[in-house]
Amino acid sequence: MRRRNFLALGSAGLAMAGPAKRHAIVSDSCGCSLAPQTAPLGSDAFADVHSGLKITGLKVFGVSLTPNSDRPYVFVKLETNQGLVGWGEGTLEGKAGAVMSCVNDFRDFLIGADPMQVEHIWQSMYVHSFYRAGPVIGSAISGIDQALWDIRGKALGMPVYKLLGGPFDPRGVRGYYHVDGANREQLLQIRETALAQGLSCFKSGIPGYYEWIERRPKIEAAIKAIQMQREALGPDIDIAVDFHAKTSPSVASIIVKEVEPLNLLFIEEPCPPENVQAMAKIARRSTTPIATGERLIASYGCRELIEMGVVDILQTDINHVGGITGLWKVAATAAVSSISMAPHACEGPIGGLATIHVDAAMPNFVVQEICGQVKPNAADKVWEEWFGFPAMRMVNGRFPLSEKPGLGFELSEASLANFPFGGTRPIARVFHDDGSVAEW
Numbered sequence: 001m002r003r004r005n006f007l008a009l010g011s012a013g014l015a016m017a018g019p020a021k022r023h024a025i026v027s028d029s030c031g032c033s034l035a036p037q038t039a040p041l042g043s044d045a046f047a048d049v050h051s052g053l054k055i056t057g058l059k060v061f062g063v064s065l066t067p068n069s070d071r072p073y074v075f076v077k078l079e080t081n082q083g084l085v086g087w088g089e090g091t092l093e094g095k096a097g098a099v100m101s102c103v104n105d106f107r108d109f110l111i112g113a114d115p116m117q118v119e120h121i122w123q124s125m126y127v128h129s130f131y132r133a134g135p136v137i138g139s140a141i142s143g144i145d146q147a148l149w150d151i152r153g154k155a156l157g158m159p160v161y162k163l164l165g166g167p168f169d170p171r172g173v174r175g176y177y178h179v180d181g182a183n184r185e186q187l188l189q190i191r192e193t194a195l196a197q198g199l200s201c202f203k204s205g206i207p208g209y210y211e212w213i214e215r216r217p218k219i220e221a222a223i224k225a226i227q228m229q230r231e232a233l234g235p236d237i238d239i240a241v242d243f244h245a246k247t248s249p250s251v252a253s254i255i256v257k258e259v260e261p262l263n264l265l266f267i268e269e270p271c272p273p274e275n276v277q278a279m280a281k282i283a284r285r286s287t288t289p290i291a292t293g294e295r296l297i298a299s300y301g302c303r304e305l306i307e308m309g310v311v312d313i314l315q316t317d318i319n320h321v322g323g324i325t326g327l328w329k330v331a332a333t334a335a336v337s338s339i340s341m342a343p344h345a346c347e348g349p350i351g352g353l354a355t356i357h358v359d360a361a362m363p364n365f366v367v368q369e370i371c372g373q374v375k376p377n378a379a380d381k382v383w384e385e386w387f388g389f390p391a392m393r394m395v396n397g398r399f400p401l402s403e404k405p406g407l408g409f410e411l412s413e414a415s416l417a418n419f420p421f422g423g424t425r426p427i428a429r430v431f432h433d434d435g436s437v438a439e440w
Contacts, residue, residue, distance in 0.1 A: 226239075244439065
């Protein structure tokens with residue numbers, strides 16, 4: 001669709017019919033007075049500014065790269081009356097079926113609505129759900145929101161990062177790969193590859209699982225693992241270490257104190273993110289930057305961490321936090337308090353590509369995660385087949401920025417057919433020796 005046609009349609013006054021008569025409906029169960037639904041969302045008020053675009057179709061796809069995957073992708077496709085389509089992702093580990101159902105629950109919020117009214121639709125999905133969004137609703141909203149932004153960019157002929165005011169750095173978005181479980185010899189090889197490919201950052205984890213009060217040998221093993229990474233990768237490569245909330249404040253405080261001389265980029269999730277006071281206790285005991293946020297939903301979920309100044313870096317995930325709209329709001333809120341952003345992205349490629357657009361326009365952006373390795377794996381090859389380019393692979397240590405409109409890709413339903421939804425599978429369940437539940 002040509003841009004002038006899009007603008008002409010908007011000015012042609014494709015107005016909705018006048019306001020319908022409304023009658024209060026009283027629910028016998030709660031005594032609540034409920035207004036009847038209008039279709040589409042608030043259409044009466046926006047009749048004079050409607051763009052001419054209307055959402056006519058909603059599809060959701062469960063995509064399993066392997067039949068037993070605990071992380072099947074949840075892809076959302078929105079169709080419009082003018083042929084533009086938008087894609088988004090709401091992948092949620094261990095709860096794919098629930099998110100797919102939730103996306104379909106939002107059908108009445110979308111069909112007939114103007115996809116250019118992204119903020120209005122986001123607010124309606126979040127507020128009119130009444131019960132505040134957790135990871136299932138948050139992921140459903142995320143997939144829909146990304147698809148709306150994809151349509152918005154295509155309609156205006158611009159990549160999303162330019163709609164957001166970017167890029168801050170035309171070279172692209174700095175990122176890092178993972179080196180989990182690598183031994184010393186492997187780390188030395190990774191260092192050589194990093195220097196050759198212009199990679200400047202990696203992330204790893206700590207071995208094992210930890211009781212609330214842990215014995216010194218296990219703590220020493222974690223400290224030595226981090227020390228080995230620094231020694232093998234050298235002083236000129238940034239290292240981030242993900243504790244994955246496996247440690248209590250007591251255990252985490254010991255480790256972060258011991259590794260202070262290693263000049264880590266950050267330590268991630270040293271305790272569960274919902275325990276803000278515990279996170280604050282750890283932060284007070286260390287000069288190493290503290291990061292968290294991948295499990296948090298919407299900017300509201302980050303408010304306490306930001307207000308208390310507990311963290312240095314927020315890592316909200318575009319597939320859970322509320323899509324592009326949600327991630328952008330978190331970044332803006334964090335920037336006011338001098339908190340940086342290093343978004344999480346360990347699901348599928350659509351969310352990863354969408355995240356790069358937001359990163360490119362963030363003034364407080366640090367680095368972007370992707371759960372890939374230095375060498376492309378099987379998923380990387382599948383993604384390249386889907387999109388026609390090596391999605392989420394860095395060039396000279398950065399993710400390139402596309403000049404194509406929207407999120408910068410086209411995707412066919414047929415390309416997903418070889419990876420049918422294998423059903424929801426539980427994610428890792430680990431236990432301590434005494435049978436108690438362990439964080440993993």
